[in-house]
Amino acid sequence: MISSLRFIVDDSVSIAYPTLYRSIVRALEYVTLTRFELSFSVNKSSPNYSIVVFSDSDWATDLDDRKSTTGYCIFVGRNLVS
Template identity: 45%
Template sequence: MKRLLCYIAGTVTFGLTIWRSSTPLSLVAFSDSDWAGNLDDRTSTSGYLIYYDSTLISWRSQKQRTVARSNTEAEYRAIAHTSAELEGVHNLLVEFRQPLPSTPIIYSDS
């Protein structure tokens, strides 16, 4: 607990700067996965980046829990995780009274 409090006290001035652009704010996500990239257990790794306008606000990379039978299945799972996180961010923005003028977009390479 003491470590946590010292960390918080030392990072009070840290923050996330969101620069307002002349275009309407948007929420955009990028999703990707590799298929059976882990040679030990043949699981895939997936990840995503979520941008609020031009500011990166959320990201994650993780090993998928199950073995995908195809590249399409691995990509689908990655997009599903990205979609869930994107929905959570979108709901948070609505709670902060920052509704988006357009639907959030997910880009994937497949």
């Protein structure tokens, strides 16, 4: 892990079709939140029901706006919940 690495805002687009990408992500989020029978069948096939949480925070080292950022992921088995 590199602790002295600093990121800055880059205005270049790294995705060829960002609107299509956002649309696909929104559709997948909608399916996982509204189709519980699909979530049940996916979860039923993974017998590992352990809860794993990852979190990370950055305390105002953003060189552009000096704001703190925090993120987390919660997994139940192999499935991302939040």
